Amino acid sequence: MRNFSKKPLVEAIMEIKFSTTDEPLPSNRKAGELIPFEVDPNFKIFFARFYDLVISNNLYPEYHKLPQAEIPEELAMHIVQHRFTSEGGNWPLVQLGPGVITLNETDNYCWNDFSRRAIEIFEILNTVHPKREDLKITHVTLRYINALPFSDEQDIVEFLNENMKLNINFDDELLNKTNLNKSSDVFRLTNTFRSEDPECLFVNSIDIGEKDDSKAIIWELFCRSKTNRISAKSLNEFELWLDGAHKIIDRWFMETVKGNLEKGFD
Numbered sequence: 001m002r003n004f005s006k007k008p009l010v011e012a013i014m015e016i017k018f019s020t021t022d023e024p025l026p027s028n029r030k031a032g033e034l035i036p037f038e039v040d041p042n043f044k045i046f047f048a049r050f051y052d053l054v055i056s057n058n059l060y061p062e063y064h065k066l067p068q069a070e071i072p073e074e075l076a077m078h079i080v081q082h083r084f085t086s087e088g089g090n091w092p093l094v095q096l097g098p099g100v101i102t103l104n105e106t107d108n109y110c111w112n113d114f115s116r117r118a119i120e121i122f123e124i125l126n127t128v129h130p131k132r133e134d135l136k137i138t139h140v141t142l143r144y145i146n147a148l149p150f151s152d153e154q155d156i157v158e159f160l161n162e163n164m165k166l167n168i169n170f171d172d173e174l175l176n177k178t179n180l181n182k183s184s185d186v187f188r189l190t191n192t193f194r195s196e197d198p199e200c201l202f203v204n205s206i207d208i209g210e211k212d213d214s215k216a217i218i219w220e221l222f223c224r225s226k227t228n229r230i231s232a233k234s235l236n237e238f239e240l241w242l243d244g245a246h247k248i249i250d251r252w253f254m255e256t257v258k259g260n261l262e263k264g265f266d
Contacts, residue, residue, distance in 0.1 A: 003110065004265035004266060005265070005266060006264065006265050006266070007109075007265055008146040008147055008148055008219070008265065009106070009107075009109055009144065009145070009146055010106065010145040010146060010147050010211065010218075011104060011105070011106050011144075011145045012104070012105045012106070012109045012114060012143070012144050012145075013102055013103070013104050013141070013142075013143040013144075013145075014102065014103040014114070014118040014121070014140070014141070014142055014143075014242070015100065015101070015102045015103075015139075015140070015141040015143070016100070016101050016102075016121070016122065016125065016137060016139075016140050017078055017099055017100050017137070017138045017139045017140075017141075018099055018100075018101075018125065018129075018135055018136060018137050018138060018232065019040075019099055019135075019136050019138055020040070020042060020131045020134040020135055020136065021134075039073055039074050039077065039098070040077065040098040040099050042129065042130045042131050043073075043097075043098040043099075045130045046128060046129050046130060047082065047096060049128035049129075049130070050096060050124065050128050051063065051082075051084075053124060053127070053128055054084050054094070054124070055084075059084075059120075060084035060085055060086060060092075060093065060094050061084075061086070061087055062084065062085045062086070062087065062088070062089055063082070063083070063084055064082070064083040064084075064085065064089070065081075065082060065083075066080065066081050066082060066083055066095075068080065068081045068097070069081040069082065073098065076097060076098050077098050077099050077100075078097065078098070078099050078100045079097045079098070079100070080095035080096060080097040080100060080102060081096065081097040081098075082095065082096045082097065083095050083096075084096070091104065091105055091106050091107070091108065092104060092105040092108075092113075092114070092117060093105075094121060099138075101121060101125060103117055103118050103121050105117075111246060111250075115242060115243070115246070118242055119235070119238070119239060119242070122235060122238050123235060125232075126232060126233070126235075132232070135232040135233075136228060136232055137225075137228070137230045137231070137232045137238075138227060138228060139224055139225055139227065140224070140225040140230055140238070140241060140242070140245075141222055141223065141224045141225070142222060142223050142242065142245045142246060142249065143220065143221070143222035144220065144221045144222065144249060144253070145218065145219075145220050146218070146219040146220070146221075146253075147209075147211035147216040147217070147218055147219070148216060148217040148219060148261070149214070149216060149217075150208070150215050150216050150217045151215060152215065155182070155183050155184075156183075156184055156187045156208065156217070157169070157170065157182075157184065157187075159217070160189075160206065162260070163257075163259065163260050163261050164206075164256050164257070164261070165255070165256055166189075168189075170182065186208060187206070187207070187208050188205075188206070188207045188208075189204075189205070189206045189207075190203065190204070190205045190206075191203070191204045191205075192204075195223070195244075195248060197244060198223075198225070198240065198241045198244035198245055199225065199226045199229050199241075200223040200224055200225050200226065200241070200244075200245055200248075201223070201224050201226075202221075202222070202223050202248055202249075202252070203220070203221070203222050203223075203224070204220075204221055204252065205219070205220040205221075206218070206219050206220075207219075207220075221249045221252060221253060222249070223245035223248055223249060225241055225245075229241075
């Protein structure tokens, strides 16, 4: 994505979910079989080693314990509990929990810096995890959350059709016969597409929400890798997937905003 002077980006997130066990897929479980709690017995050691490395090397020098850290261990799988930030509690930041690690950036986002940090996080995970010989990457997700200004006077369907290359229509006869207004107060649209290179699920999601206490269109774009398709031991696989996922999202974003929206970001 271009570094627009008025970029719509709220947050960029890279998330890695990982495990050291092979849980049976739901389709392989017997009827009525209870799903066991997932517990990461290595997390406390992993957290301590991670803490020492990022603090002592001044990578993310400030530590913050999150309220979620009080959640019982058997309920905390894939929930971030700890946060490491830049000086002054600033972005970018890294969040950590049992079986999950995220990299988060906002206003100062730049792909070159963000991807470098993501690769660094992947390497740290493989360096300090106490059971790295058994480490499995279950999913990697690259997510962008954007907010577009929107007012009550605007019609969401007209806005999307005119500005975001969508062709949505509600039949006038249907609306007239049901005595409904054409304007929609609540709107949510989610599309998913499969990619083979890189192997992932791409999601385009549009919703009405708020930014800075003002009404906005919340537009999320993300790619999620297929289960266990990225080896924890292959930095090259991770780099190739991350770069490919970014290219999909970047091209979708730039093609979508081309025109009026793009002019408004400069």
